[in-house]
Amino acid sequence: xxxxxxxxxxxxxxxxxxxxxxxxxxxxxxxxxxxxxxxxxxxxxxxxxxxxxxxxxxxxxxxxxxxxxxxxxxxxxxxxxxxxxxxxxxxxxxxxxxxxxxxxxxxxxxxxxxxxxxxxxxxxxxxxxxxxxxxxxxxxxxxxxxxxxxxxxxxxxxxxxxxxxxxxxxxxxxxxxxxxxxxxxxxxxxxxxxxxxxxxxxxxxxxxxxxxxxxxxxxxxxxxxxxxxxxxxxxxxxxxxxxxxxxxxxxxxxxxxxxxxxxxxxxxxxxxxxxxxxxxxxxxxxxxxxxxxxxxxxxxxxxxxxx
Amino acid sequence: xxxxxxxxxxxxxxxxxxxxxxxxxxxxxxxxxxxxxxxxxxxxxxxxxxxxxxxxxxxxxxxxxxxxxxxxxxxxxxxxxxxxxxxxxxxxxxxxxxxxxxxxxxxxxxxxxxxxxxxxxxxxxxxxxxxxxxxxxxxxxxxxxxxxxxxxxxxxxxxxxxxxxxxxxxxxxxxxxxxxxxxxxxxxxxxxxxxxxxxxxxxxxxxxxxxxxxxxxxxxxxxxxxxxxxxxxxxxxxxxxxxxxxxxxxxxxxxxxxxxxxxxxxxxxxxxxxxxxxxxxxxxxxxxxxxxxxxxxxxxxxxxxxx
Numbered sequence: 001x002x003x004x005x006x007x008x009x010x011x012x013x014x015x016x017x018x019x020x021x022x023x024x025x026x027x028x029x030x031x032x033x034x035x036x037x038x039x040x041x042x043x044x045x046x047x048x049x050x051x052x053x054x055x056x057x058x059x060x061x062x063x064x065x066x067x068x069x070x071x072x073x074x075x076x077x078x079x080x081x082x083x084x085x086x087x088x089x090x091x092x093x094x095x096x097x098x099x100x101x102x103x104x105x106x107x108x109x110x111x112x113x114x115x116x117x118x119x120x121x122x123x124x125x126x127x128x129x130x131x132x133x134x135x136x137x138x139x140x141x142x143x144x145x146x147x148x149x150x151x152x153x154x155x156x157x158x159x160x161x162x163x164x165x166x167x168x169x170x171x172x173x174x175x176x177x178x179x180x181x182x183x184x185x186x187x188x189x190x191x192x193x194x195x196x197x198x199x200x201x202x203x204x205x206x207x208x209x210x211x212x213x214x215x216x217x218x219x220x221x222x223x224x225x226x227x228x229x230x231x232x233x234x235x236x237x238x239x240x241x242x243x244x245x246x247x248x249x250x251x252x253x254x255x256x257x258x259x260x261x262x263x264x265x266x267x268x269x270x271x272x273x274x275x276x277x278x279x280x281x282x283x284x285x286x287x288x289x290x291x292x293x294x295x296x297x298x299x300x301x302x303x304x305x306x307x
Numbered sequence: 308x309x310x311x312x313x314x315x316x317x318x319x320x321x322x323x324x325x326x327x328x329x330x331x332x333x334x335x336x337x338x339x340x341x342x343x344x345x346x347x348x349x350x351x352x353x354x355x356x357x358x359x360x361x362x363x364x365x366x367x368x369x370x371x372x373x374x375x376x377x378x379x380x381x382x383x384x385x386x387x388x389x390x391x392x393x394x395x396x397x398x399x400x401x402x403x404x405x406x407x408x409x410x411x412x413x414x415x416x417x418x419x420x421x422x423x424x425x426x427x428x429x430x431x432x433x434x435x436x437x438x439x440x441x442x443x444x445x446x447x448x449x450x451x452x453x454x455x456x457x458x459x460x461x462x463x464x465x466x467x468x469x470x471x472x473x474x475x476x477x478x479x480x481x482x483x484x485x486x487x488x489x490x491x492x493x494x495x496x497x498x499x500x501x502x503x504x505x506x507x508x509x510x511x512x513x514x515x516x517x518x519x520x521x522x523x524x525x526x527x528x529x530x531x532x533x534x535x536x537x538x539x540x541x542x543x544x545x546x547x548x549x550x551x552x553x554x555x556x557x558x559x560x561x562x563x564x565x566x567x568x569x570x571x572x573x574x575x576x577x578x579x580x581x582x583x584x585x586x587x588x589x590x591x592x593x594x595x596x597x598x599x600x601x602x603x604x605x606x607x608x609x610x611x612x613x614x
Contacts, residue, residue, distance in 0.1 A: 033340030
C-alpha cells in the first residue's frame, strides 16, 4: 500500500460517524435541524493539482469549482464556504487569485463566510483549501453506493477535454481553446445535480477519470460495471486533436478534471437533461471494458492520481 | 499595510454575507433550519504555528484544540469536523499525528466526517487545516462586538503559561512542565464557553495574547478598554520562573496560545465559574494599561503575530 492509502485507512478507522459515509463519498452529510447539510473540503497544491504557471485567476476559480462539483454530485444547493489561504508572498498573484475565486462564488451563489490566512516559510508551495457547505435535496442525498445490478451508467457532457487541456497547458499551447478552458475553468454542474438527484440510484462527479470513478461507484455499490469505450461522449475539439481510436478513447476515459456527473439509474428512467449511456452495472465486482463488441484489457492506469 | 493586512481587507470586501460577521469574529454563524451553525477553520504550518521538532501527537492535538477553542468562544457545542492533511512523507510521523488528533476529538466529542489528504512536493512544510462545525447556543451566539462602556473585562484561568512553554520548547528545556504542557496541549474551554455564553455581552478566545485580543474586542465593540496588568491571573509555575515584575506581566499579557476565554459582562453579573476581572470598558477607543494606579506605556508588540 502507498503512504496515502495507509493514511486514509487510518482516517477511516477514526471517521466512524454516519455523517462521514466511510470517507468514501464526495462529501459528508450531517443531519441538523431537519436539514441535511452537505460538507466537502478540497485542498489544491502548486505542482500537484495545478501548474505553478497557470493564471492565478484560474486557480482561484478552480478551488471553488472542485468543491462546488462535490456539492453538485450530491444534488446540494451551495450555502456558504470557508477558505484557508497560504499567502504566496506575491501580492499581485494573491489579488488575481481572489478575482477568479470571486467570479465562481458569485456565479454559483456561494458566499465566503470565513477561513484563515496564513504566512508560509520562504519557498513553500501554494496550498489552498476551501470547505463548501450545501443543503442536501429533500428527497435524500444520493450516495456513490446505491447502484444495482441492471442499472445503466450515464455521464453528462463530454469527457477528456480537461485532460487534453492539461497536456496543452504543460506544453504552452493554446489550441483547441475549448480543451484548455475545460482544464482551467471547469464548470461544476450544480443545477444539473439538483435536477438529477431525485432520480438517480447513485451519483458522483468525475474528478480523477471515468474509469477509476466508475470503478469506485461499482465497488461502493458492491456490483460490477462494464463500460463501452465506443460510447464515450467526446467533444469535437477533442476529436479534432487526433484520430478517433482506442488510444484516444482510453486517454479520455482515464483523464482527470472532467467534473461531469456520473450516475446510475434503472434503464428507461426519464431524465430532465441529456446524458450519455456509457455502461451498465451487473452482479459481481470489478470493471470491464468494451470497444464495440470486443472486450479490451484495462489500461495500467485507470485515472489521474495526484502526487 | 502588510501583505496579510491587504489580503484580509480584500477578503472582507468579498465576505459581505451576514454569516461572515465581517471576518472579525472567532467563527462564522450560519442560520439553517432554525439552528445557528458555528463554523471555524484554522490552518497550522510547520515553522510558523508550531516547531517542526514538536511531538507529532501534540501537533495533532493542537490542530483540534485551536478550532475547538473558537467554538468555545461562541458557546457552541462541537458537532463535527473536516481535516485537510498534507502528507509529510514520514508515515510514522503522520500516524502519531492522528493519535493526538484522535485524543482531542474523542475527549471533546467532535467526530471527523471528511476532508482531504494531499501529497506535497519534496521539502514542503507541514500544512494542516481543520474545519470545525458547532451548534450555537439557543440564546444567540455571542460576538466580539457586544461590549458596552461600563462592562468589566474578565478572563478564565491563567495566562502566559503557553508563551513561556514555547520559549522552553525552543530551548529544549522541560521545566516548569505545566508551562510546556500549556503550549503543547492547550485545553479548549468548550463547556465553560457554553456556560458563559448566555451571560456575556461579548466573548472571544485568547489566541494571540490578552492585550491584542482585548484591543480587538474593544475595537469591534467601538469602545475603549483599560487593562490592569497587576490583576492578570498568573500561575505558580509562571511566577516561579522569574520575578513578579512588570516585565513578566507584560510578557504574559502579550504571549499567544493561551486559549482562555475573554469576556465582557456588566459589573455584578453572577458567573457560573471562576474568572478574574482584569479591566473595564469605557467610552472612546483604544487600549490603555495600568499597573496598580500607574498608567504604563503600551509595549511595542501587543501579541504574538505569526509569520
